Amino acid sequence: MFVSTYESAIDAKGRVSIPAPFRAELGGSTRIFLWQALDGSGCLEGGGEALMAMYRATLTRLAPQSEVRKVLVNRIIAGSADLKMDETGRIKLPEDLCKAAELEGRIKFAGNMDSFQIWNPEKHAAYNASMEAAAASPDVMAAFGRAYSEVLHQQGAGHYNGPKLVEGGEG
Amino acid sequence: MFVSTYESAIDAKGRVSIPAPFRAELGGSTRIFLWQALDGSGCLEGGGEALMAMYRATLTRLAPQSEVRKVLVNRIIAGSADLKMDETGRIKLPEDLCKAAELEGRIKFAGNMDSFQIWNPEKHAAYNASMEAAAASPDVMAAFGRAYSEVLHQQGAGHYNGPKLVEGGEG
DNA sequence: TAGCTGCCCATGATATTCCAAATTTACACA
DNA sequence: TGTGTAAATTTGGAATATCATGGGCAGCTA
Numbered sequence: 040m041f042v043s044t045y046e047s048a049i050d051a052k053g054r055v056s057i058p059a060p061f062r063a064e065l066g067g068s069t070r071i072f073l074w075q076a077l078d079g080s081g082c083l084e085g086g087g088e089a090l091m092a093m094y095r096a097t098l099t100r101l102a103p104q105s106e107v108r109k110v111l112v113n114r115i116i117a118g119s120a121d122l123k124m125d126e127t128g129r130i131k132l133p134e135d136l137c138k139a140a141e142l143e144g145r146i147k148f149a150g151n152m153d154s155f156q157i158w159n160p161e162k163h164a165a166y167n168a169s170m171e172a173a174a175a176s177p178d179v180m181a182a183f184g185r186a187y188s189e190v191l192h193q194q195g196a197g198h199y200n201g202p203k204l205v206e207g208g209e210g
Numbered sequence: 211m212f213v214s215t216y217e218s219a220i221d222a223k224g225r226v227s228i229p230a231p232f233r234a235e236l237g238g239s240t241r242i243f244l245w246q247a248l249d250g251s252g253c254l255e256g257g258g259e260a261l262m263a264m265y266r267a268t269l270t271r272l273a274p275q276s277e278v279r280k281v282l283v284n285r286i287i288a289g290s291a292d293l294k295m296d297e298t299g300r301i302k303l304p305e306d307l308c309k310a311a312e313l314e315g316r317i318k319f320a321g322n323m324d325s326f327q328i329w330n331p332e333k334h335a336a337y338n339a340s341m342e343a344a345a346a347s348p349d350v351m352a353a354f355g356r357a358y359s360e361v362l363h364q365q366g367a368g369h370y371n372g373p374k375l376v377e378g379g380e381g
Numbered sequence: 382t383a384g385c386t387g388c389c390c391a392t393g394a395t396a397t398t399c400c401a402a403a404t405t406t407a408c409a410c411a
Numbered sequence: 412t413g414t415g416t417a418a419a420t421t422t423g424g425a426a427t428a429t430c431a432t433g434g435g436c437a438g439c440t441a
Binding site: 218219221222223225227230298299300 | 419420421422423424
């Protein structure tokens with residue numbers, strides 16, 4: 040799972056070091072896919088071969104000529120950059136994606152479970168602030184609490200046994 | 211279950227010993243996650259791989275582009291530090307988290323069932339005082355009583371048999 | 382030939398691991 | 412109940428490994 044947030048930088052040659060923990064998460068593969076986040080937040084989203092395989096399987100389930108499928112294939116498949124890390128764990132960010140996400144100089148890598156995000160630091164700070172404010176909402180905590188107890192019930196057949204390592208939770 | 215409260219200290223290099231009972235609770239794993247508590251109380255919250263696996267399962271249940279999920283992924287997944295204990299059970303607290311929770315010198319570890327909290331001692335004392343005052347409220351005790359008898363019913367098939375050790379309740 | 386790209390090595394900073402001393406805690410025995 | 416011994420834990424510091432980053436060089440492309 041891609042967890043935590045790391046800072047990195049674009050060097051003079053347009054190269055970026057992928058944080059080591061994220062590299063480890065790619066399981067030895069050096070192929071990285073990058074595209075613009077679908078939610079309009081202005082960051083890039085990325086992942087490795089495992090994620091792309093999941094997306095492929097997911098998109099294949101959608102009806103071939105459905106509008107939904109066409110949109111998602113366009114945004115994620117056609118819109119992706121297909122990059123290869125060098126020996127020291129760096130990739131070269133394509134200019135169009137940098138421009139779209141307003142990336143230059145220092146950037147932020149943020150874990151997003153199965154994928155990660157790449158942010159302009161100022162935008163990321165603003166995003167964090169809005170998320171922090173939203174987290175205080177009772178609705179958010181209530182929804183989280185409901186989902187958490189559902190997971191507990193599922194695991195423990197009705198009564199509380201404490202958290203367990205969920206199957207497939209990590210590699 | 212993470213129980214009780216322990217005091218510890220941050221050394222000159224920013225390292226902190228995890229209290230031995232909490233270490234035992236991590237079940238041999240040396241990976242620790244730390245993030246800012248969602249409730250705005252100003253402490254850090256932490257747990258091990260089991261808790262993070264639970265959170266992952268929980269977040270996966272929420273609709274992918276829902277606001278609730280985005281908020282929680284931001285706060286818990288992206289907002290977590292992914293730390294590794296050394297041989298003697300210490301972690302290095304990231305500076306940004308220390309700053310956010312006003313941690314320096316001595317700190318408090320407080321058990322929180324599935325997770326634990328890390329507090330600035332003065333803040334913790336103030337929190338304790340407010341909790342002690344609130345515990346006297348009839349509403350609190352009433353809610354506790356209701357929940358307690360629900361659990362009893364669930365365990366004892368409808369009538370009171372005295373409390374039981376729930377299967378797997380402790381190790 | 383100029384610029385871009387991929388590949389490689391060098392280096393400083395940071396993080397991790399290892400070792401050892403000091404302190405606390407637990408236990409057995411008188 | 413007090414004391415001595417052993418074990419575990421906490422603490423401090425140094426050696427080592429890892430990582431991010433800058434730059435060099437060759438090959439390809441336009």
